[in-house]
Amino acid sequence: MGILYNQVADQLQGLIHEGVYRDGERLPGVRQLSRQFGVSISTILQAHQTLEARGFLQARERSGYFVRLPTVDAPEPVMRRHRSRPVPVSAREMALDLCADEQKRMVPLATAIPHPDYLPLRQIQHSTLWAARRGLETLDYAFPGKESFRRQIAQRMATLGVPVTPDDVLATNGAQEAIILALRAVTQPGDIVAVESPSFPGILQALEVVGLKVIEIPTHPSEGLSLEGLQLALEQWPLKACVVVTNHSNPMGAQMSDERKKQLVSMLAAAAVPLIEDDIYGDLHHTGDRPKPAKAFDRADNVIYCSSFSKTISPGLRLGWMVPGRHMASARQHKYFVNLATSSIPQMAVAHFLEQGGYDRYLRSARQHYREATERMRTAVARAFPEGTAVSRPQGGFVLWVQLPDGVSGTEVYHRARAEDINVAPGLMFSTADKYDNCLRLNSANPWSERIEHAVARLGVLAHDVQSAAR
Known part of the structure; x- marks a missing residue:
């Protein structure tokens, strides 16, 4: 037998x-x-x-x-230690091209947007229909946010070790607006702000909108922002804010430990430099308990917390929030002047979804989907790409940072892939300088299919071709 x-x-x-x-x-x-x-x-x-x-x-x-094919391992990318100087921010045209390309029928491996199959579409449609029937409740401006939505956020924040009231929460049009409002609340045009390097392009675009200069701090692919690098920047430059994705950062997927978060919060509080925390991926941890935000260790009211439901419920809802703390008055004022309020129906729909317990039930399956999807994508990249390629090992979220061997241009791979209707994010997008040319970011939040498998294999062929041409 x-x-x-x-x-x-x-x-x-x-x-x-x-x-x-x-x-x-x-x-x-x-x-x-x-x-x-x-x-x-x-x-x-x-x-x-x-x-x-x-x-x-x-x-x-x-x-x-x-x-489930056996894992073919690849090393993690290395943290690049570099001395930076503050520079003005200029968003790259390719970031806009990538957003436009998502509307075409290209293989969607570029933007960090979940496939509809991974989103709670039926549940949120039900909650949206429920909200639309609320009559007059849907017709007001709802500034600074529907009370039902802010109450649900306050309850969730309490479970993260951040006790707040609904009055402490400001509803925003996604986390992007929350970050812009936070920057406007604590800086003036021309000020210097520290960010992770590589950094999410949306954060760099927010800095450009506000007219700020940026100094990039080296970031470890697992441990997150280099506290040593940040300390050097604090000693050398008059920083006015620091923007960090503390949990499952984009693009590297790094998660700062509680101890490092405490050190980060303490260091910035001692220097009187506000921390703007982007926790948009915090709910998408792959295993174990939900990681705490840095805000949970804030004893000086120096952390402005920002997040949204764009990566979990739906990017199209454009629904986020912030906890500005002592900067609430300024943040509210900027919000009111820019667009007055966030749409009522999405707030009411999400509040209903949260109150009914649907969000937590959905997250349990979503976390498993994203863990399996990133592992599968990581294995496929390790198999197909040139020897010496390094791939991040995120413990949450759904993006991978791919570091190609020296001399292999990720930008060239991007252009060749785009010509074949494969959409990837080139490393140059994630810095204000010409860094990370040999890197790519890949979105893993797609159901595995023959089309995706072929696209990753084809990217490997293109990377091999670029490597051969560079010799």
């Missing part, structure tokens, strides 16, 4: 290698396989267990067995 189930396991493994059963697909049921191979159900189950031990299958409770 032992020989028999090993034979079945070998045959199934061969079918997986041949692409009959693809990575992420569910195997046929045990009864069907029993008939197909002419063996007992117990033999099929033993074969499944053997393939699971080999790393080719993953059992999911009440769902069956799914193909």
